[in-house]
Amino acid sequence: MNCKLSFDRFARLLRLLGAVFGGYALTALTVASAGAVMARLGMARSEAVVLAAMLGFVVYLTLLLWAFSVRNVARLWVALAAGGAAMAVLLHFVS
Amino acid sequence: MERSFGKSMVWLHSWAGVVLGGLLFAVFWMGTLSVFDREIDRWMMPQTRLAPGTQSISLDRIARTANATVPAQARQWRVDLPTERVPVLRFSYQDSGGDIIARQLDPETYAFIPNQGTKAGTGFIFPFHYSLHLKWQDLGKWLVGLAAMTMLALLVSGVIIHKKIFAQFFTFRPNKRLQRSSLDLHNLTGVIGLPFHFAIALSGLIIFMTLYFPQAHWGAYGSSKQANKAFTAEAYGRFARPKANTRGTLASLDAMVHRAEREWAGGQPYFVRVWHPGDANSYVELRRSYARDITMNMDQIYFDAASGKVLHRFEAAPVMTLQRFISGLHFIQFEHWALRWLYFLAGLSGCVMIATGFIFWLEARRAQHAKKGLAGVRLVEGLTIGSVTGIMSATLSFFIANRLLPLSISFAGVERAELEMWAFYLMWIAAFAHAWLRPGRAWREQASIIAGLSVLAVLLNWLTTGDHIAHALATRRWAVAGMDLMLLATAMLAVAAARRLGQRAREFAAPIGPSVPVRGERKHG
Amino acid sequence: MADALLTAAAFAVTYFAFTLLALAQEQHWSGVTRDLQLPQPSAAALRRWRGLAGTGLALGCALCVLGNGPSFGALLWVLLLGACAMAVAFTLAWKPQWLHGIARCALRRRGQI
Secondary structure (H helix, E strand, C coil), X not given: CHHHHHHHHHHHHHHHHHHHHHHHHHHHHHHHHXXXXXXXXXXXXXXXXXXXXXXXXXXXXXXXXXXXXXXXXXXXXXXXXXXXXXXXXXXXXHC | CCCCHHHHHXXXXXXXXXXXXXXHHHHHHHHHHHCCHHHHHHHHCHHHCCCCCCCCCCHHHHHHHHHHHCCCCCCEEEEECCCCCCCCEEEEEECCCCCEEEEEECCCCXXXXXXXXXXXXXXXXXXXXXXXXXXXXXXXXXXXXXXXXXXXXXXXXXXXXXXXXXXXXXXXXXXXXXXXXXXXXXXXXXHHXXXXXXXXXXXXXXHCHHXXXXXXXXXXXXXXXXXXXXXXXXXXXXXXXXXXXXXXXXXXXXXXXHHHHHHCCCXXXXXXXXXXXXXXXXXXXXXXXXXXXXXXXXXXXXXXXXXXXXXXXECCCHXXXXXXXXXXXXXXXXXXXXXXXHHHHHHHHHXXXXXXXXXXXXXXXXXXXXXXXXXXHHHHHHHHHHHHHHHHHHHHHHHHHHHHCCXXXXXXXXXXXXXXXXXXXXXXXXXXXXXXXXXXXXXXXXXXXXXXXXXXXXHHHHHHHCCCHHHHHHCCCHHHHHHHXXXXXXXXXXXXXXXXXXXXXXXXXXXXXXXXXXCCCCCCC | CHHHHHHHHHHHHHHXXXXXXXHCCHHHHHHHHCCCCCCCCCHHHHHHHHHHHHHHHHHHHHHHHHHHCHHHHHHHHHHHHHHXXXXXXXXXXXXXXXXXXXXXXXXXXXXXX
16 A cells, blocks of 8 residues: 555656656757747748747647646656657757 | 546646645735836835926936946946836946946936935845746746746646636625635636736746747757857847947937937837947947837847947847737836736736635645644645735835835845845744744734734835825825825735634634524625 | 726726626526516526627727727726626625616616516
């Protein structure tokens, strides 16, 4: 019983870390990529960056809400890692 | 863990609310007061309670004063022109070491106003709102950012878990048990205020977007320092040229102002800054006022100091202008009294939302925790009282210290302005201690303290400045009268709250049955 | 002065609109007309009230924009919506008798029962 409680607590901590820090990292990568992509597509560079940064907060909010509602904490971390990797690759090619 | 989306949202809403509610209240409270920060300034700096000036400002006259005052190797000096809400000129310069020294000038006589020795509204309350005065590594700003994101998540999760959002749109039953009426008020202020609370939190984040997403430009520009400078220059506009290290002159600033007004098709500058004063490469920066717009434009013109020629002109691009509009929705620097008061009331509704959220959480768990011997309610109640009534008492102590301390005091090497802030923090700590030491009675006692402090502040203003409410109204010093009236209103509300909480306490002495009206309540009369 | 009057008019119209929306809800109709012995409004009456309320809200917006220009006017209207909705909620909670007149009037239109 005690084992289950501390496992639950640990899972909750992982979820919190994933949501707040993992979510932020993924959002930051997405913002940088989005800025680069929009600049490539013809938008003025500074404009693209400002738009991406503003939208970044909405993206982070969505990630937070999803992170706290997804069933499996493992799934959360896998998704964050995959998303992060994808954004990092995109960023590399576009910048 | 949570078996359904709804349950996970309930969990998120409760935990985020309890853990960060205190911080959120502090940010919302200081933000609400910041709506009237310049009025608070007038109250706390009596020698700036000037009637609005009648003659137009001569910047060349100020330039002569600057010449006499600003030290030789200063990097820049600047003057902020008076506005409807700020009747004095703000004069400041940055010395060669980088320190900024600020003074105030009377716009009629161009004489310096004695140092008022206070940070007041714009220097303490407003920066507390966005930085908590925690400067190390911008920790305070990051905490406020975390609070803002949490507020957004709380608002969305709150809407999701509120099942009767339309049916209970107007529902407020103050005569029911505290648990029910606090939840009603929490839902009321949360739902009706939803557009405001969401826009305020999001716009606050957007203001600091380059702090919260410092890597935003890495994709489009690169991550070097040059890349950062390029982005800043293209987005925000920057102009700089190095010193020549030979002597130079300053042409007529008033002529530059006239030129700028023509360039801006009637728009007026709100401040003038002279870079490298006295140098041959000195240049003058003017920025356009946004007192009549929501958008905080970034229009700037740079003039060569010696010749008055235009060197550089900048206006924000469309998307950046949108960012400035969104920032303007938050900063509310425009002159519009109806809107300013509505923002103040909306901010208060946010404070009520947070406080009632706490109260509901406590009441919903009080019986259960007492039965099981859990410490949760006891801990959170102390936290709530300190965060809500505590910060109010602390703020009032800040105002009272301002009236009590002599102008040129310093104690153990601490300047007057800092002593006022010490009064704030010490009172806040005392409020927390009181809350944890006297759990049953702390709410009522702190409400009474707030009432007492508010009245004391009004009396001290009268005693130390002679500006009682009638006198302030008669001499058209609206800011001072407004502040005193708000303090008295606070006192009346606090007394009513203390009475109500006293009745609730007596109600709790009786067994809890089905929802009954509070005994002894005056019916609608 | 004119824009102050327009703003006041916008407040009044919006407050009235929200009052109608509240009265169209059963619990608030009962709360307001508890001591009045008025009949329950019909479904058609409720529809009319809601329609009238919608018109009132739109009129409030127009008054705000008229008095303050498009951007200030729109912002003022959004905040006014919140202030008026809260005001109606507090009226219902503490002084429901203030709405007796509106309740009677709303039923009496065109002899509707």
